[in-house]
Amino acid sequence: MRVTQGTFSFLPDFTDEQIHTQAQYAIDNGWAVSVEYTDDPHPRNTYWEMWGHPMFDNPDAAAAVFEVNECRKAHHSKYIRVIAFDPSPGWESIRMSFIVNRPKDEPGFRLIREEKEGRSIRYTIQSYASDRPEGQRYG
Amino acid sequence: MQEAGDTLMDEEKATAPAATVDLAAEFRESGVKEILDELDRELVGLNPVKQRIRETAALLLVDRARKQLGLSHQTPTLHMCFTGNPGTGKTTVALRMSNLLHRLGYVRKGHLVSVTRDDLVGQYIGHTAPKTKEVLKRAMGGVLFIDEAYYLYRPDNERDYGQEAIEILLQVMENNRDDLVVILAGYADRMDKFFSSNPGFRSRIAHHIDFPDYTDDELFTISEGMLGEQNYKFTPDAEAAMREYIEHRRAQSHFANARSMRNALDRARLRQANRLFESAVGPLDAVALSTIDEQDIRASRVFRGGLDSDKPGSPKA
Numbered sequence: 001m002r003v004t005q006g007t008f009s010f011l012p013d014f015t016d017e018q019i020h021t022q023a024q025y026a027i028d029n030g031w032a033v034s035v036e037y038t039d040d041p042h043p044r045n046t047y048w049e050m051w052g053h054p055m056f057d058n059p060d061a062a063a064a065v066f067e068v069n070e071c072r073k074a075h076h077s078k079y080i081r082v083i084a085f086d087p088s089p090g091w092e093s094i095r096m097s098f099i100v101n102r103p104k105d106e107p108g109f110r111l112i113r114e115e116k117e118g119r120s121i122r123y124t125i126q127s128y129a130s131d132r133p134e135g136q137r138y139g
Numbered sequence: 140m141q142e143a144g145d146t147l148m149d150e151e152k153a154t155a156p157a158a159t160v161d162l163a164a165e166f167r168e169s170g171v172k173e174i175l176d177e178l179d180r181e182l183v184g185l186n187p188v189k190q191r192i193r194e195t196a197a198l199l200l201v202d203r204a205r206k207q208l209g210l211s212h213q214t215p216t217l218h219m220c221f222t223g224n225p226g227t228g229k230t231t232v233a234l235r236m237s238n239l240l241h242r243l244g245y246v247r248k249g250h251l252v253s254v255t256r257d258d259l260v261g262q263y264i265g266h267t268a269p270k271t272k273e274v275l276k277r278a279m280g281g282v283l284f285i286d287e288a289y290y291l292y293r294p295d296n297e298r299d300y301g302q303e304a305i306e307i308l309l310q311v312m313e314n315n316r317d318d319l320v321v322i323l324a325g326y327a328d329r330m331d332k333f334f335s336s337n338p339g340f341r342s343r344i345a346h347h348i349d350f351p352d353y354t355d356d357e358l359f360t361i362s363e364g365m366l367g368e369q370n371y372k373f374t375p376d377a378e379a380a381m382r383e384y385i386e387h388r389r390a391q392s393h394f395a396n397a398r399s400m401r402n403a404l405d406r407a408r409l410r411q412a413n414r415l416f417e418s419a420v421g422p423l424d425a426v427a428l429s430t431i432d433e434q435d436i437r438a439s440r441v442f443r444g445g446l447d448s449d450k451p452g453s454p455k456a
Contacts, residue, residue, distance in 0.1 A: 055276065058279065059248045059250055059281070060247055060248050060279045062315065062319070063276035066279065066315065066318070
């Protein structure tokens with residue numbers, strides 16, 4: 001099951017050139033571009049591992065594409081996303097976030113039903129991938 | 140998912156290339172002409188350098204035209220090496236160069252990142268690679284200017300971290316040729332030694348430009364220009380003194396062409412301010428405040444043989 005989250009999530013995956021264009025748009029708006037990766041695909045997993053610092057003082061998006069490729073070399077079978085921080089409200093708020101790399105095989109999610117008192121049921125989801133420990137989830 | 144992007148690219152390529160290119164119009168519209176004119180106007184002397192830049196600009200313009208006609212697809216190697224003595228305008232020209240490359244569309248942003256060994260090489264194991272990469276990333280889309288590049292390589296210390304910076308630099312210079320242009324600068328003889336011990340560098344650099352020393356007349360024109368920028372001027376006597384000063388200064392140690400002129404003028408302005416402060420009685424007009432007199436220049440140590448510590452046979456201070 002293909003994980004969709006963030007901006008452009010229903011488009012096909014971007015090429016490097018398209019990543020460059022999007023990152024350049026963010027930079028031209030004064031946002032800092034950053035690269036992050038994870039192997040926990042749960043939609044509520046907000047805090048991914050940072051790949052280096054956010055690039056605050058790079059005027060050109062080539063640096064972002066360069067870092068995406070560096071990150072792919074090290075974590076080719078994990079999720080990698082590019083996010084753009086906007087500092088103008090006084091804190092770093094995310095304006096844009098899109099996935100640029102995903103595992104070859106995405107097993108999807110199982111639905112878990114929890115019986116509660118009074119026969120009510122609470123639902124949650126869990127990724128099949130997260131059955132295995134962190135770092136061994138995708139091939 | 141790669142296929143989606145590729146089909147997009149193919150469609151772009153399918154649009155037929157133009158059949159002819161008007162080089163003269165390209166030259167006018169790209170704004171290259173203005174930069175070359177500016178170079179001629181604002182930089183004194185340096186004729187061989189200007190000639191090389193004009194040739195390079197012509198080459199790049201033709202290459203761009205060839206690309207439009209579909210004759211070439213590769214980005215030409217643009218990495219350069221500027222050699223010359225201190226104060227011959229290497230940094231100034233590098234700045235113009237980045238502007239020129241930007242106008243021609245060979246770099247996307249056209250900013251200049253100027254660094255030395257300290258900015259690239261780390262202090263402990265594992266510090267160098269991230270530091271160098273950080274600088275390279277900052278320079279992407281523009282020009283990376285490495286002043287006194289030979290300091291990166293220290294043959295006397297085989298564990299020096301400079302070697303690591305060089306390797307990363309070479310790798311990025313090769314793989315990210317579309318993203319940044321590297322300009323190395325330094326003294327000619329030491330650069331030659333640097334290249335002979337790092338052959339990978341020489342082969343990756345297409346343009347070697349040598350900066351000659353300025354003649355006495357050129358130095359005088361430069362110093363006049365520097366004063367003019369700050370709304371000062373020489374009296375005729377001061378002009379003669381300045382010419383004499385240049386002659387003396389060149390023969391002494393640590394002569395740094397235009398930079399020596401800048402320092403000499405800074406000191407002359409200091410003396411002028413002191414002279415005005417001590418001798419003026421009435422109100423001063425603008426002319427008095429902006430005139431450098433003969434005595435402001437004659438008071439320099441250069442006329443007495445330079446710094447005492449540099450004189451042969453003198454006791455060290």
